[in-house]
Amino acid sequence: MATMEKLSNYIDGKLTPPVSGHYLDNIEPAAGTAYSQLPDSDEQDVALAVAAATRAAPAWAATPIEKRSALLHRIADLIEQRLEELARAESIDNGKPIALARTVDIPRAAANFRYFASAIINFTSQAYVTPDKGLNYTLHQPVGVAGCISPWNLPLYLFTWKIAPALAAGNAVVAKPSEVTPMTAFLLSKICIEAGLPAGVLNIVHGLGNKVGEAIVVHPDVPAISFTGGTATGQRIAAKAAPMFKKLSLELGGKNPNIIFADADLDEALATTLRSSFANQGQICLCGSRIYVQQEVYDKFMDAFVAKVRKMQVGDPLEETTKTGAVVSEAHMHKILDYIRLAQEEGGTIVAGGERVVPEGRCRNGYFVQPTIITGLDIGCRTNQEEIFGPVVTVQPFATEKEALALANGTGYGLSATVWTSNLQRAHRVAAALQAGIVWINCWLVRDLRTPFGGMKQSGVGREGGMHALEFFTETKNVCVKV
Ligand code: NDP
Numbered sequence: 167m168a169t170m171e172k173l174s175n176y177i178d179g180k181l182t183p184p185v186s187g188h189y190l191d192n193i194e195p196a197a198g199t200a201y202s203q204l205p206d207s208d209e210q211d212v213a214l215a216v217a218a219a220t221r222a223a224p225a226w227a228a229t230p231i232e233k234r235s236a237l238l239h240r241i242a243d244l245i246e247q248r249l250e251e252l253a254r255a256e257s258i259d260n261g262k263p264i265a266l267a268r269t270v271d272i273p274r275a276a277a278n279f280r281y282f283a284s285a286i287i288n289f290t291s292q293a294y295v296t297p298d299k300g301l302n303y304t305l306h307q308p309v310g311v312a313g314c315i316s317p318w319n320l321p322l323y324l325f326t327w328k329i330a331p332a333l334a335a336g337n338a339v340v341a342k343p344s345e346v347t348p349m350t351a352f353l354l355s356k357i358c359i360e361a362g363l364p365a366g367v368l369n370i371v372h373g374l375g376n377k378v379g380e381a382i383v384v385h386p387d388v389p390a391i392s393f394t395g396g397t398a399t400g401q402r403i404a405a406k407a408a409p410m411f412k413k414l415s416l417e418l419g420g421k422n423p424n425i426i427f428a429d430a431d432l433d434e435a436l437a438t439t440l441r442s443s444f445a446n447q448g449q450i451c452l453c454g455s456r457i458y459v460q461q462e463v464y465d466k467f468m469d470a471f472v473a474k475v476r477k478m479q480v481g482d483p484l485e486e487t488t489k490t491g492a493v494v495s496e497a498h499m500h501k502i503l504d505y506i507r508l509a510q511e512e513g514g515t516i517v518a519g520g521e522r523v524v525p526e527g528r529c530r531n532g533y534f535v536q537p538t539i540i541t542g543l544d545i546g547c548r549t550n551q552e553e554i555f556g557p558v559v560t561v562q563p564f565a566t567e568k569e570a571l572a573l574a575n576g577t578g579y580g581l582s583a584t585v586w587t588s589n590l591q592r593a594h595r596v597a598a599a600l601q602a603g604i605v606w607i608n609c610w611l612v613r614d615l616r617t618p619f620g621g622m623k624q625s626g627v628g629r630e631g632g633m634h635a636l637e638f639f640t641e642t643k644n645v646c647v648k649v
Contacts, residue, residue, distance in 0.1 A: 170200065170201065170202050170203050171201075171202040171203070172189060172202070172203045172204075172205075173192070173202060173203065173204045173205065173348055173349070173352040173372060174205065174352070174355070175205050175207060175211055175215070175369075175370060175371050175372055176352075176355030176358070176359075176368070176369060176370040177211065177214050177215045177218055177366075177369050177370075177371070178214070178215075178218035178221075178222075178365050178366045178369070179218075179359065179363075179364070179365025179366060180365070181355060181356070181359075182211075182214075183205065184205035184206060184207045184208070184211055184372075184373070185207075185208070185210040185211055185214070186206065186207075186208060186210070188205075188206040189203035189204060189205060189206055190203060190204050190205075190206045190345065190373070190374070191203055192204050192259070192348060192349065193346075193495065193496075194258050194259070194261075194532075195260070195261035195492040195493065195494050195495055195496075195532060195533045196258075196261050196482055196483050196484070196491060196492040196528075196529050196532040196533075196534075197528055197529060197531060197532055198496065198531030198532045198533060199531065201258065202349065204345065204348040204352075204372045204373070205371075205372045205373055206373050206374065206377075207371050207372055207373035207377065207378050208373065208377045208378065208381065209377070209381035211371050211373070211378070212340065212371055212378060212381035212382055212385060213381075213385075215340045215369035215371050216311060216340055216369075216382075216385050216387050216388060218338075218365070218366035218369055219311040219338035219339065219340050219366055219367075219369050220310070220311055220338070220387055221366055222338045222364060222365060222366030222367045223308070223310050223311055223337065223338040223366075225364065226308075226333075226336060226337070226338055226364060226367045227307075227308045227336040227337070229336070229364075231286055231287060232287070234283075234286065234333070234334060234336065235283040235284070235286055235287055235334070236283075237361060237362065237363055238279045238280070238282060238283035238330060238333060238334060239279070239280060239283045240361040240362070241279045241354075241357055241358060241361045241363070242276040242277075242279035242280040242283065244357045244360060244361055245272065245275055245276040245279065245354075245357060246273075246276045248353070248357065249268065249272050249273070250268070251353070252267075252272045252275075252322065252350055252353055253267040253268035253271070253272050254267075254484070255349045255350050255353055256271055256272065256321055256322060256347075256349070256350050257483045257484055257491070258349070258483075258484070259321065259347045259348070259349040259350065260318065260319075260321060260347050260483075260494055261447070261483050261491045261492030261493060261494055261532070261533065262446050262447070262483055262491050263483045263485075263488045263489055263490070263491045264483055264484050264485075264486065264488075265486060265487075265488070265489075266445070266446060266491075270323075271320055271321070271322060271323045272322060272323075272350075274320075274323045275322040275323050275325075275326040275350075275354075277615065278323070278326040278327050278330040278615075279326060279330045281330070281615045282330040282331045282333075282334040282635070282636075283330075283334060285331070285334065285616075285632065285633065285636060286334035286335065286636065289306065289335075289633060289636045291303055291304045291305060291306060292304045295649075297649075298649065299648070299649065300646045300647060300648050300649055301646070301647045301649055302644055302645065302646045302647075303644075303645050303647075304642050304643065304644060304645075305642070305643040305644075305645055306335070306636070306637070306640040306641070306642055306643075307336075307640055307641050307643060308335050308336035308337040308639065308640055308641075309337055309389050309390045309413065309639060309640065309641055310337060310338070310387070310389060311337065311338050311339070311340060311387055311388050311389070312332040312337040312338070312339050312340075312388070312390045312391075312392065312639055313339075313340055313341075313342075313382040313383065313385070313388040313390065313391040313392070314328035314329055314332060314339055314340070314341040314342070314391075314392050314393075315341070315342045315375075315379050315382065315383075315391070315392070315393045315394070315395065315403075316328060316341070316342070316343055316344060316393075316394050316395070317344050317394055317395045317396075318344035318346040318347040318494050319446065319449040319450060319451065319494070319555075320446070320450065321343060321344065321347040321349075321350050321351065322350035322351065322354065324394050325341065325343050325350070325351055325354070326354070327394075327630065328341070328392045328394070328630075329341055329368060331630075331635035331636055331638075331639055332390075332392070332639045333367065333368060334636065334639075335636050335639040335640050336640075337390075337639055338366060338367050338368070338369075339367070339368050339369065340369045340371065340382055340385075340388060341368065341369065341370050341371070342370070342371055342372070342373070342375075342378050342379050342382060343370065343372065344375075344395075345372065345373055345374050345375065345378075346494055346495055347494070348372045351370050351372070352370075352372070354370070355368075355370050375395075375399065379399075379403075380406065383403050383406050383407055383412075384406050384407075384410070386410065388412070389412055389413060390412060390413035390414075390415075390638070390639060391403065391407055391412055391413070391414055391415070392415040392630070392638065392639075393414070393415065393416050393417070394417040394418075394451075395417075395418065396418065396419050396553075397418040397419040397553070397579075397624045397625070400416040400418040400626065403416065404416065404627075413638065414627060414628065415620075415626075415627070415628035415629075415630060415638050416626045416627045416628060417451070417619075417620060417621065417625075417626045417628075417630060418581075418621060418624060418625050418626040419451065419553040419555070419579060419581070419624070419625060420451050420452065420453075420455075420553060420579050420580075420581030420582060420621065420625050421455055421456060421550070421551065421552070421553050421577045421578075421579040421581075422452060422453065422454045422455060422456070422579070422581055422582045422583055422584070422602070423454065423456045423457075423458060423573065423574035423583050423584070423600075423602075424439060424442060424443075424454030424456065424457045424458070424583070424584040424586075425458045425564075425570045425574055425583070425584070425585050425586065425596070426439070426457065426458065426459045426460065426463070426467060426586040427460050427567075427570075427585075427586060427587040427589070427592065428460040428461075428462040428463045429587055429588045429589050429592075430463075430586035430587050430588060430608070431586070431588065431608070432463060432466065432467060432470075434586075434608065435467070435586040435608075436467065436470050436471060436474070438584075438609065438610050439454065439457065439471065440471070440474055440475070440478075441610065441611075442454040442584060442610040442611070443455070443457070443475075443537070443557070443559045444475070444478065444490060444537045444557050444559075445611075447490060447491060447492070447493050447535070447556060447557045448537075448554075448555065448556045448557040448558060448559075449493065449494060449555055449556065450611075451555075451581060451582075452581065452582045452604075452610075452611060454559070454582075454583075454584050454610070455553075455554060455558065455559050455560070456550060456559070456560055456562070456573070456574075456577075457559055457560070457561040457562070458561075458562055458563075458564050458570050458573050458574065459561060459562075459563055459564070460563070460564060460565070460570070461563045461564065461565055464563040468517075468541075468561065471539065471561070472517050472518050472539060475518040475519065475537050475539055476518045476519075478490055478536075478537045480523045480525070480534045480535075480536060480537070481525055481529070481534075482525065482527070482528065482529050490537060490557065491534075492529070492532045492533045492534050493533050493534070493535055493556055493557075494533070495533060496533050498533070498555075498556070499522065499533035499534075499535055501554075501556075502535050502554060502555075502556035502557070502558060503522060503535065505549060505552075505554045505556070505558060506520050506538060506540070506558060508548060508549055509540045509543060509547075509549040509558075509560070512543055512547040512548065512549055513542060513543065513547075514540040514541065514542050514543040514547075514549060514560070515540065515541050515542045516538060516539070516540055517539045517540070517541055518536075518537065518538060518539040519535075519536030519537050519538030519539065519557070519558075520536060520538050520540075521535075521536050522534065522535055522536075523535065523536055535556060535557055535558075536557070537557040538557060538558045538559070539559055539560075539561060540558065540559070540560045540561070541560070541561050541562070543560050543562070544562075545562075545573050545576040545577075546576075550576075550577070551577050551578070553579065567592065567595075567596065570596075571596065571599050571600065574600055574601075575599075575600065575601045578623055578624040579621070579623060579624050579625045580601040580602050580603060580621055580622030580623035580624070580625045581602060581603055581604070581621040581622075581625035581626070582602050582603065582604045582605070582606070582621075583600045583602040583604075583605050583606070584605075584606045584607075584609075584610050585597065585600075585605065585606070585607050585608070586607075586608055587607070587608070588608075593607045593608075601622050601623060602621075602622060602625075603618075603619065603620045603621040603622050603625065603626070603629075604619065613631075615631060615632060616631065616632035616633075617631055617632060618630070618631050618632065618634045619631035619634075620634075
C-alpha cells in the first residue's frame with residue numbers, strides 16, 4: 167500500500183513535523199477512509215509557534231502598511247491561481263460538492279486576503295480637539311501575537327477570515343484549523359512560503375482542539391483569541407481566557423429562524439429556502455434550521471418544498487453535478503441521525519428524508535444523510551432548541567407576526583434570521599424585533615465584507631468583519647496632547 171501523505175505544521179516559516187512525532191488519520195468523509203495524516207501536535211509545538219511569532223511580531227508591526235498589504239494581495243493571487251487544487255482538496259477533506267468549494271469557499275478565502283489588504287490602508291484614527299485644552303487622538307497598535315481557531319464547515323474561508331485581518335493589522339499569528347479538515351490550511355502554508363511571508367509571521371499548528379487549541383488559548387504570550395466553533399467550546403475557551411483578561415471574539419452556533427409571511431414572493435422564498443436549509447449539507451452556521459410559514463400559504467409552500475427536497479440527489483462531492491455531498495465525519499453523521507430519531511420520539515413527523523444514504527461505488531462507505539424535513543414539533547422540544555448542524559429542518563405554521571417573533575426568538579441562540587415579506591414596514595419592524603446578529607430580508611447569505619458580523623445571546627460575543635475585525639486585532643490607545 168502506498169504511504170499516505172503526511173501534512174506538516176508551519177512554524178517559523180518552515181514546514182515542520184510535530185515534536186512528538188505522532189500523527190492522526192485524516193479521513194475523506196465521502197469515502198469513509200483515511201487519505202492522509204496530520205500532525206497530532208501538542209503544547210510543545212504551540213510553544214515553538216508562539217516563540218516564533220513573538221520573535222517575528224515587532225518587525226512585522228514595523229513593516230510599512232503598503233508592504234503588508236502587497237504581501238496579502240500576493241497570497242490572494244496565489245490562492246486564485248491554485249483555485250482548482252484548493253477546491254478539490256477542500257471537497258475531499260470536507261465532503262462538500264466541488265462546485266461549491268470552487269465558486270464559494272476558495273474565492274471567498276482569496277477575497278478575505280484582498281479585502282483586508284485594502285481595509286488596512288483605509289483604517290483610520292480619530293482626533294478630537296477640545297479648544298484651548300487638548301487634542302486627543304487614537305492610536306491603533308497590533309496586539310502582538312493573535313490566536314486564531316476555526317471550525318471544519320468552511321475550512322479555508324473561516325480560517326482566512328481571521329488570519330487576514332490579524333496579519334493586516336500588524337500581528338503575528340498562531341492559528342489552528344479544525345483537525346477534521348486540515349488540508350487547505352496546509353496548502354495555505356505552502357502558499358505563504360511562496361508568497362515570501364517573513365518567517366514566524368503566520369504559524370499553523372495542526373491537531374486536536376483540546377490539545378493544540380487549548381494550548382493556544384492559555385498561552386500567556388497570546389493576548390487575543392479569535393474563535394469560531396460550537397457554543398460549548400466557546401464557553402470553555404471563555405472560562406480559560408477570562409482570568410487572563412484576553413481579548414476574545416467568539417463566533418458560535420446558531421438555530422436560525424426563517425420566517426415566511428403570506429405576502430412574500432413564494433417562488434423566491436422557496437428557491438432560497440432550499441439553499442438556506444441544505445447548502446453544504448446544512449453545515450453552515452447561517453443555515454436556517456427552523457422554518458415558520460404563515461398559515462394562509464403553509465400548504466402551498468409545503469407541497470412545493472417537500473416535493474423538491476424529496477428529489478434532491480445526494481452523491482459523490484467530486485462529481486461536477488453533485489449539489490449535496492457528504493457530512494463531515496462518521497461521528498457527525500451519527501449525531502445528525504440521532505437527532506432525527508429524537509425528533510420522532512418528541513412527536514415529530516418526517517415528511518422528507520430522515521435516513522442515511524449509501525451510494526454505490528467509491529462512496530459506499532461514506533457519510534451521507536438525506537435532506538430531511540420534520541413537522542409537528544413545538545418550540546420547546548430539544549429538536550427545535552439544539553443546533554443539529556446538518557441537513558435537517560423543522561417547519562411549523564404561524565398565525566400572526568407576534569407569534570412568528572415569539573417562535574423565532576424562542577431559543578438561546580441569536581446568530582441570524584431570514585424574513586420573507588413584501589410589506590416594507592413589516593420588514594423593518596420584524597428586523598428590529600428579531601434577536602439575531604444579522605437579519606436577511608428577502609435574501610440569504612448576502613453580505614458585504616465591510617459590515618459587522620457576529621451573534622447575540624449564545625451565538626457569540628464580539629463582531630468580526632470590516633473595521634470591527636481590525637479593531638479587535640489592535641489595541642486602541644488614546645493619546646492626549648495639551649494645546
Ligand atoms: P468546535 O467547537 O468543535 O471546534 C471549533 C475549533 O475549535 C476546532 O478547530 C476545534 O478543534 C477547536 N477546539 C475544540 N475544543 C477546543 C478547546 N477546548 N480549546 C480550543 N479549541 C478547541 O466546532 P466544530 O468544528 O464542530 O464546528 C461547528 C460549529 O461551529 C457549529 O456549532 C457552528 O455553528 C459553529 N460555527 C459558527 C460560525 C459563526 O460564524 N458563528 C461559523 C461556522 C461555524 P478540533 O477540530 O480538533 O476539535
